[in-house]
Amino acid sequence: MTEPNAATLDLALIRAAHARIRPHINRTPVMTSATLDAGANASLFFKCENLQKVGAFKARGATNAVFSLPDDQAARGVVTHSSGNHGAALARAAQLRGIPAYIVMPSNAPRSKQEAVKRYGGKVIFCEPTLAAREEVAQRVLQETGGVLIHAFDDLRVMAGQGTTAVELLDSVADLDVILCPVGGGGLLSGVAVAAKSLAPDIKVIAVEPAGADDAAQSFKLGRFVAGNPPKSIADGLLTTLCERTFAEIHRHVDDVVTVSEAGIVQAMRKLWEVLKLVVEPSGAVAYTAIVENRVAIAGRKVGVILSGGNLDLDKLPWQ
């Protein structure tokens, strides 16, 4: 376990992650639409992480973390607490490596996300839906199993894995001017910002966050990490705050953090379904929402938009 002790996230770490995970993940397509371009007055390039393994970019970071472990550590299994996609991604990566995965989930996690963890052979341990309960139960499981904690974002291995999203996007599309990236815990955003700025220093990396879960926007403005108010948003994948580790990267590399409304997220999500024919979950539609709500100046620009995931209960669509 050398890399997790590396002090900073850099392109070398992200490239090493890419080489490590490439056999186990999808190189997701980049989609375009003349209809959506006309609506935005820009050229949009949608990086489809909803078509990633387990239906979200989380497969990248979790796979990198699991395959980074030396055999003796790996044998005791991996542990995390997650309301959703990271849990499924960690379960899948552990299954691929043939080791156990213990996933602590809040009792109110979406059914589809619970089932995904089980489908990949993960052991689900339910807890009360509070961060304190999640962390407490995860600590207990760590002690009982001797396993390794793989946090959903407060982990350099995970952040480096998520950054491979931007490596692929920049490789697929030349001369991008802007990347729009959703932010929750900041693992994806950290990795994307470091990769993008290393590969193309002039690119703008703009984070997009639900106004109801705006700790990243507040922290960015203040220049220090603040937890903010209890988050509330339909974008259930973003109901978490940054950590010091992700904030440091975001503070250093991200150009702006903008917020979007709940109604905008629903509108953007529906538009993506109708036009791109892609099932995108609310969190996955947040970056595009910044365009729908005119929160970013992109006229005439080439804009990468990260659609981060596609897992949701089809019985409960937000426009009904």
Next chain:
Amino acid sequence: MTEPNAATLDLALIRAAHARIRPHINRTPVMTSATLDAGANASLFFKCENLQKVGAFKARGATNAVFSLPDDQAARGVVTHSSGNHGAALARAAQLRGIPAYIVMPSNAPRSKQEAVKRYGGKVIFCEPTLAAREEVAQRVLQETGGVLIHAFDDLRVMAGQGTTAVELLDSVADLDVILCPVGGGGLLSGVAVAAKSLAPDIKVIAVEPAGADDAAQSFKLGRFVAGNPPKSIADGLLTTLCERTFAEIHRHVDDVVTVSEAGIVQAMRKLWEVLKLVVEPSGAVAYTAIVENRVAIAGRKVGVILSGGNLDLDKLPWQ
């Protein structure tokens, strides 16, 4: 207008269509899923025509027809009657060529399909929702405009265009054993069967039809074209019967026609949304339904599955 008078559909006609339409259509991706493969005990290759321009394979045939017209004929515009995707596809192709398109639509056509025609600048003329009314109104429009009728499937230019779907699929996936293709009017099926059998004579082409709209299955069994009972199915794109022209190709080249249930179509559609993260309309899910309902012997085989379209009203999902 030389090709439309060609007597038979063959690979040369389909290849000529492909060369003609390639600048105007998407080469759609072929998607795979370990989850769906495991459920089917086969290797499935989904040809994603829901990601085609206008959200359906119809863009292929309509574009070929419109760009086949000599200038003097094209100038007066094109006319069709269509409950949906063909109308939008023809409107788009006409817009690309800068000529008018007159689309006769039944008054009960899905809202999303009406809007698509208008978005591409097509002139919508509503009629009663019967085939007789559609044809009568289309005839009147033809007389008034001097335009050219481009039928949704009873047209060699259209059939040849739809056949390009199979050319791409076989080019993308080596050694396919089977292709599953939905059948309504038979334009797609004719083109796919001719292309596939020409390129890979040992391949099996199996048509899939809703049991409530089973004229193709009946005609196939009888060895002659019969219109059957009035069709009724959630698969609104397949609520039409073959014609003599498409039946002749199907009789000659298709290996079997199987039928599927309404409940199966809904189940298949939902599964595609959940696992592939693709918005597929009911008609577009019909080919995969044959796998869900065990209507085809595919164990251990490499199977191409055509997802023909992705246009539907998101407010009225069939599992609600």
